[in-house]
Amino acid sequence: MNVALFVTCLADHYFADAAADAVRLLRHLGCTVTFPEAQTCCGQPAYNAGRNAEALRMARHTIDVFDAADAVIVPSGSCATMVKKFYPRLMEEATALSERTWELGEFVVRRLGVTALGDGLAGRRVAIHQGCHALRELRLESEPAVLLEGVGAEVVPWEADDECCGFGGLFSVKMSAVSAAMADRKLDTLPPVDWVVSGDGGCVLHLDGRSRARRLGIEFVHLATALWRGVSQDNGMTDRNLANATDRSAATPTDHSAGASAARDR
């Protein structure tokens, strides 16, 4: 399957290695990955600030850039939401791209139907920070946990896992003290874990920034990196087996185990 990576401006500059891991993961799952180099920012900062004219210009640019792609994979729930949910509010013509755009974990579970990727994270205790857009706009409620458990990690319950971290883009600088207090609520309730895993770089920049300012020593890992480590450290699975599991038609979110466990057991 041919997929185009929409790396997002944040991941391009702050999570380059995680974005590279997303490429490795997608290739491992049998995808041919392209990277249209004219891509820039999805425009969400302008959209969330109420600057629709600017947001529209960036949306048009992005739509042009990904015009030829069969599927567009975004390693960020928030930027994926911008394309999938907010672009169509800005312009009707965006629907065609919206329907072909997937958040990384969403694509792996719902489109490829893969959930068991290996066991490279066996023995790892992880907590999941659910990005708000992934959770409440895309309704990716179980996908991150299913995938992380699918690489052997132990997902530790976190009472604040579905609460907003307080990033909110411009909000984090306009109302910095409120935003930081929201991060503290998350950090102060975190159970003992090896990693906090999130599919959203924006949230991680903010949570990690707050955690480092308070010298809490928490390690944050992007979902793409966590999954790739889970795959690449696994010896019990061959690439050929996995290739067989790819490109099946979209599985429902509750019916996510069949194809993957078959690939694993074969």
Add this chain to the structure above:
Amino acid sequence: MRARIGEYTARATESIRSEPGVRESVTGATLAFDRKRRNAYADIDSDHWRHWAEAVKNHTLTHLDDYLTQAEERLEANGAHVHWAADAAEARDIVTTIADDGLVATAVKGKSMLTEEIDLNPALEAAGIEVLETDLGEYILQLLDEPPSHILGPAIHKSLQQVRDLFADRLGSAPDGDPDTLAQAARRVLRDAFIHAEMGITGGNFLVAETGTVALIENEGNIRLTTSLPRVHVALVGIEKLLPRMTDLAGFLQLTARAATGQPIGCFVSLIQGPASQPGDDGPEEVHVILVDNGRTDVLAHPHAWEALRCLRCGACLNACPVYRQTGGHAYGYVYSGPIGSVLDPGLLGLHEAMPLPFASSLCGACFDACPVRIPIPELLLEWRREAQEQGLTPWKERAALAGLASVATRPGLYRLAGRIGARLGGTGAARALPMLGEWARDRALPRPSRRTFRELWREGIE
């Protein structure tokens, strides 16, 4: 209530830094409310009921003139007096005139956000009438001379110890009393007031048009007493509180209680249709219903904000809101705080008066999931942000930065160059001089840019 919204950011910051007890009390209480709400929603087909409630409210709001007229006719047929108040001053005058005509010296009140909105208590006191709040939370705040900080739990920003100290000082209760003991101490004062007051003042959760019924939901029994013991009952009802039929009310009573407190229904539901029908019957001799506009028709005429008029004042969005949780309601500077305040206040007061509330949100969407009438709060916040941008109510530096982003992001070559410069600069102290990162770095460590951008990794080849 005079709005003091403009200083929201400074007040919120100050509250977080200097009143850790407020954050702790508010967080604890709202998380508990929100948990109960989720459980209560899970027990029913909440999506179905929320869609139903949205549709009923939309129908009512689009036929408001008809239902208001019908409600007025029914109420008058029931023997109640109906008054129309275009604004806060008219509403206050109507109440003080009724009090004056009835030789009222003491009034007892049930909890009502609308009476806070129109500043009723100071007007009554200026007219020489003693007013006593009878909702326990409101009573605590009246003793402290503070406004409510939550639509439903007005004193949730107070700790148990603060209430103990207050009641020990003012009511002579034991300094280590448990909540029941404290409630008993307040009850002794309030019971006496119920018996002697000539006037009872309440709001109204709903007004049913087909029967002319004011419906009131509560858990303490104080509203039942306020509406039945005094000789005169005055209910102030916002014009958006209409429901067409009693059968609609049956659904809304349950949905409101589930959303507000996670209960299947409130402990007390009072249905007020008019005065006692003959001397010797229970109930007040006079019932007055004051229908208050005070900006609501302007909100109704707004192309987007009208959806906020579906609001039931249940407080579910406040309980779900991680922004509200850090400060409670006082930081917002107006009676309607939290997510609903941030979309309703610009409509009621004018956007300029309500800045920067539309920006006081991370747009996390938890409020929408909690709202029993599906008010699309995040979308309405965005609409107000757009209007704020159009009216030039946002800082010019911010507007310039976003215009700059759009210019760069639509020119890939320029974007790559800016990205490389930003990446080199981003990790160094020089970044603090950048307007956004300077703000960021006050409360957080600076982000660490990748050593090479993804673009560079891609060109080198990803193995």
